[in-house]
Each structure stands twice: as C-alpha cells, then as structure tokens.
Amino acid sequence: MLSRTADHLYWMARYTERAENTARMLDVRVQYSLMPQSERAEQQGWRTMLGVSELEAQFSAKYGALTQKDVIDFMVRDPDNMSSITSCLRAARENARAVRGTLTTEVWETENTTWLMLQQHLKDRLFERDPSQFLEWVKYRSHMSRGVTLGTMLQDEAFNFIRLGTFLERADNTARILDVKFRFLASDTIQAGAQGEFYYLAALLRSVSAFEIYRKVYRDAITPERVAALLIKNEKMPRSLVACMAAVVANLHDVRNELSHDTERLAEGLYAMLHAASIGDILKEGLHEFMTRFLASVDELGNGISRDFLIPVAPPAPDAVPAQTQTQTQTQTQTQTQTQTQTQTS
C-alpha cells in the first residue's frame, strides 16, 4: 500500500476519534454544569476541559473570559482551533476524500455525509439550541464511521492503519481525561464530601461511556482507585489504556515491515507495563507523573509509525518540536494542501 494512502487512512481515523472525544468531554461538562455548584467551580470546570487539549492559552488570547457559550463555540465550530469538532471532521473528511478509492463506498459516504450534515447543524445552530443533542450526534457519527469500517472493509493493511489511528488516538484521549480529572479531584474546588466526589467521578465515567460498565464490574461505591483501575487496566473495557494498547500491538504486528521492529517493541513494552502495573503503585507514584510518561510514549509511538510506514523517506524534520505531550497533528509535508493547481487540457 502507498505510504501516503496509509497516512491518510491513519489520520482519517485519528481525527474521527478526536472529534468524538471532544464531543464526549464537552457533553460531560455541559451535563455537569447543570449541577448546583459555585461559579468558581463552574469556571474551573471549563478551564479543566480546555486543559485536557492544552488549549487554555489559545482560548484566552481569542475570547478572554471563560463563558460556557464561548468555550462551546471554540470547541465546536472554531476553524482556528485544530481540535474543534468542525476542524476534526473536516480533516477526517479531507483525508477520506484523498483515499476514497481505497475505502469502501459505505465508509466514504459516511465520512462525506457527516461533513454535509455538520454544515446543516452549524447553519441551524443546533449546538447552541441543544448542545447535548448535537454532541450526541457527533458521537453517533463516530460510532457509525467505526461500524461501517468494521462491517464493510476488507481486513487488510488499509484496515490495520485505520485501526492504529483509532486506538492510538483513543489511548491519548483517555489518558488526558484521566490526568486532568484526577488533578482536579486533588484540588479543593470540588464540592466537599462524598456526594461531590461521586458526581464528579460519575461524570468522568460517563465521558468515556463507562458509568454502566463500572456498575457492572464493581457493583460497589465509586472510588478514585477503581475508576483509575477500570480506565487504565481493564482489558475488556473498550476505552481503557490497556485495551487500546492491545489493539495497537495487534495491528502493528499485521503491518510489520523491515523498519518497524523498534516501534513494535515500544508498543509491546507499553502494553506489558500497563498490564503489570498495580493501581496502588501508580497512585503512589502520582497519576499525573504516570500519565505524563504514558503520553510521551504514545507520542513516540505515533512518531515511530509515521517514520516506519507513513513517511518512509523522511522530509526535513521541523526544527522546533513542540512540547512533548502536545496533541499530535498531521504533518503538512505529506499531502494536505497542494495549492498548485493546473488547468485541465479539456
């Protein structure tokens, strides 16, 4: 398969997953803001959400004070925000369009229809009238994209690169949510008492569709330790770090080439580490420290995949590599905007 094709497939999946995760975080925040709480806590909540994607500085530069309306606007439709739902869905659709011949008709039409429907929702301002309904729509379009991939694509290399994108992005997002939410939990802004903590953790679980799963797995009170265990170590929980890494390892194995040995070892190492670690140890070390290390490794893994498969003859590396844990984005050197056009002969 062409390296560029693999690159587009991988990023199509990453951006689709990212749009879903942005929607998840926004949705939980919107729900949580309905709870009685101090204005300070409310503000802090929105700030935390921006913190997950490291967007606080960009937001304040553009909007100033934090209001729910502005944050939603920024995270839903701001084209300058590369993590906004609109930016992610545009990138996903553009990547799909670049390789539409490699996708099944159903996968391409799903991505294209999502983009066309989004235009309509933005025009109707659905996300302002009824944010929850809009965010629910985003999540379901992502489910559909994944479902149609599983249900119609041949399980060949193209499929493997789509899955790699999905699970690497998901690992990144789950880790970020855990990191930021647990930092917030340790601060004093949560309403005191067991009840405040319960609602906070419940919201965190819902953001990764894990509330019912938690009930099923533990049948017991919601504690930070168990929440962390579920989202880090439960192999059967589809959004847990260990489940994501298991999928990354399996798909990397299927596309293995002469260059990819080290990248495979790295993925296997991460999986084994998650598998073996005890939650007690992780919390003793500090969840933030653990997640910082994990995110750095995921980043390195992303770079390894790019180097081994997607950009085999590397373009000159950009001099200034941004902060290690910054969300990865597609490099411009591959594909993206080819501004040079030409007049057709006919």
Next chain:
Amino acid sequence: MPHFYDEMYSDAATVRPHYGAFANWLGQQPPHLIDQKRAEAELNFQRVGITFAVYGDNAGKERLIPFDIIPRVINAAEWARLQAGLVQRVTALNRFLHDVYHDQAILKAGIIPSERILNNAQYRPAMQGVKLPSDIYAHIAGVDIVRAGEGEFYVLEDNLRVPSGVSYMLENRKMMMRLFPTLFARNRVAPVEHYPDLLLDNLRTVAPHGSQDPTVVVLTPGMHNSAYFEHAFLAQQMGVALVQGQDLYVSGATVYMRTTRGPKQVDVIYRRIDDDYLDPLAFRPESTLGVPGLLDAVRAGRVTLTNAIGTGVADDKSIYPYVPDMIEFYLGEKPILNNVPTYQCRKKDDLAYTLANLPELVVKEVHGAGGYGMLVGPASTAAEIEAFRQRLVANPEGYIAQPTLALSACPTYVESGIAPRHIDLRPFVLSGKTVSMVPGGLTRVALQEGSLVVNSSQGGGTKDTWILEN
C-alpha cells in the same frame, strides 16, 4: 439562431423512431414523480461526492455538474458510422504523432508546414526518436463531436492530452439505472460499464517490453484538481493505486512508488497531469506535482506514460485543420467524420474574412481549452465582439475561426419545463495493440437557452448517452 436538428423530434409532432419507447414512457410518468427522481439524483450525486472544482471561484470549492434525466439516444446505424470514423481518425492521429517524433514524412511531403510543428509549444523535442510500445502516443482520446443535421457529424476537437469526463459517462448510466430501472427493460441500451476493464487491459498491453504482470498506477495532481473525483474513481474501478508525484521517485531510470513495505517498481503511469508539470527537471522547474527524472525513465523505455509526452502537437487547434490530410496521407482513406471548416487567423486572407464576419463566427484560442476565452459571434453583444476584435487583431496567430454550427439539441429539463438545449458528445477511444471503445460517451448539454458552450466549467450539464442495439 438558425434552425437546428432536434434529436428527439423530427417535427413538432413526430418522435424519431429510436426515441419512440422513451417518449412513450415519459408521457406516462406523472410530473411529480419526475421531480422527485430529479431531486433524488441530485441528493445521490452530493452524497457520493461526484463533484468537480471550479477554477477562479472560491478556491477548492466543489460543485455538482447538473445531470439531466432525459437521455441522448443514438441509433445503431449512426453509432456504427461514428465508431468507424473515430477509429479511423484516432489511428491516423497516432500515426501522425509517431511520424512527427521519428521520420517526419508528412513534413517532408509538404502536407503540413514544418514550422507549424517544430515551433509549436506542444512539440517536445525530448521525445524525438524515442521508441514507444506499439508506437502509440494517444492511448486515451476524448473526441468532441457535434451533429448539425441528419447523419451530419463534425469533430470539434481531438482531445489527446488528458481528456476527462469518462467517470460522468459511467456515473450517469449508474444513476439512470437506479432511478428508472424499467426503462432499461424496454430499451436495448448497449452497456458501457466495462470501460474500466477495457482501459486496464489497454494500459497493460502498452507496458514496457519484458515486464511480466505490469504494475499500473493513476497519477493525479491531487484532490484540489477539478477532475480529482474521476482520477480516484478510475483508480478504484481498475483496482490500481492512485498516486501523486510525491509518491513516486526515479532511481536508475526506473520509477518506484513508496509503499508501507518499501519501494515497488511502476511500469505504466496513466497520468492526469499536463506535460508541463510532469518532470521539474525537464519541464517547469517549479512544479511540485511531478516526478523528477520521469522523462529519463520514459526515454530509457523503463516506464510507459499514457498518454505519451508531446501528444498536444496533434490536438492543437492550429493542427486541427490538417487532420483530414493526415487520414489520407497515412491511411489512404477518405475521412468518415467531417472537420469543421477552419479559418486560420495567422493567414492574411483568413484573418480578413474572420474580421469581416465576426458576428457569424466562433473564434477560439489556438491553445485554449475548457470553453475559456472564446467568442460565439451570434450569441455575443456588439460590445463583446468589438472587445474580442481588439484581442484578435493584436495577436492573430493565437486564434482560429469557424462557422457557427447549428448544433443539434435534445429535450432537457429546465426551469420552465422541458425545452431543447444544444448538446455535444465525447466518446472515449482507447488505443493499444488495437483501437477500441465502449458504445457511448459523455453527452454534455448547454443549459442556457441558445447557448452553444457545453463545458462544465461554463455551467454545462450532462446526460446519459444511449447507443441502441439493433
């Protein structure tokens, strides 16, 4: 406008025999059903993303080409004649290209003035003496044909560089079959769906000598090109890779593509990029669309480009007037299809005639394409004609003029109901070891009343084209 030939009606009350079954059917359809089907068609094209980009508009903006549900129908006898004429014409054009890049017999015989060829910007000296598989240059030709009267067909242009539109031919048929399946039960419409297979077979037969199981790719300038949909479509239908310049590189005069499993040799490149952009080392150095060293690989016979570099010297509008001579020179046959009489404005007498008759003529840029920069005299205002006259006088070499043909018209859905609109036809002719085509082509329709410009870039639409079997 002079009187024109109507494809469906021989007079106001009489339907031509080959349109009989369709006209019957149409008469039985309730109007709301047709409206509903037309809306369904548009929705489907949007969802599938069958779009093209328009230059000079909002950069990268995608548009749908309007699709009309009334087919253009051609009977078997007329198609047989068209097909014979196309095979003859494209065969002669390939013979001509081979001659130009080898012995230049036609120049030595004085049939075409040498300077017309050798000073032509489309002539590529780098291709001189290069041996190509089967001596074929224009593997894919999209010949534009119009009808003036009963059995009276004219070739407007031989598109021998990177002709586009075949994906619309195929998608239009698919749409018609989806919207009106019963129609195809009532009419014996010749199938066109095997075009991609025919194309792939053809591309494989022109692979460099000695390549077993050749690797074919489609080379596109990228998704911002107006015809990107078609490039992706053809690659997918043939089951070959769709590549951009950056996916290929040349090493040891051999072309490779970069894959997730390392380099893979490429044997045939169906390129949809103009000559100028193909190889920055040989042509425009600023081009980022091409592949450095590609020309070397072609010259070494290590890769086949379809179409070959330098075919533009045969479809240039300044060479067009000589095509009937080529047919006689190379094949010793009388041309089956007519050429439109052409005044070459570089000639003093022709220029004088053109200037004296601008309101009646169509004037085109010699190197123009896509319906840009042309004058349709009868459809222009006096001011437009005057403005054009200035440009023509300033640069007579840049123009040719032709009488305004009374293009045939086909009933078409417009705002006010069904009305005749002018059409043309672009069949796609494939050349390799043999010359072949699928029965059909792309019918383009000028949606403006009285307009003769069918190009999609100028607001033209398309129709399904039916060749009826006997």
